[in-house]
Amino acid sequence: MALNDKQKKFYQDAFQQTKDEIKDIDAQIEAELAKVKERLAELQEAKKAALQMHAAACMRLGVKNEFEEEGE
Numbered sequence: 907m908a909l910n911d912k913q914k915k916f917y918q919d920a921f922q923q924t925k926d927e928i929k930d931i932d933a934q935i936e937a938e939l940a941k942v943k944e945r946l947a948e949l950q951e952a953k954k955a956a957l958q959m960h961a962a963a964c965m966r967l968g969v970k971n972e973f974e975e976e977g978e
Contacts, residue, residue, distance in 0.1 A: 909917065957973055964971040 960973060961971050964974075
């Protein structure tokens with residue numbers, strides 16, 4: 907069954923609108939992922955600094971560092 911001109915226009919409009927919407931959503935996803943990656947990097951740096959401070963405190967107090975991995 908062939909589409910009449912009105913039906914064809916309807917589906918062409920829907921096609922273009924959804925295509926644009928998908929591109930917009932993809933851009934939003936990428937922006938949110940970039941924010942998450944940046945925040946994770948900040949948290950990893952903060953954890954690294956805290957682990958260093960904790961290790962130093964353990965050394966000064968002469969207690970076992972429960973965060974120290976074996977073999978380091």
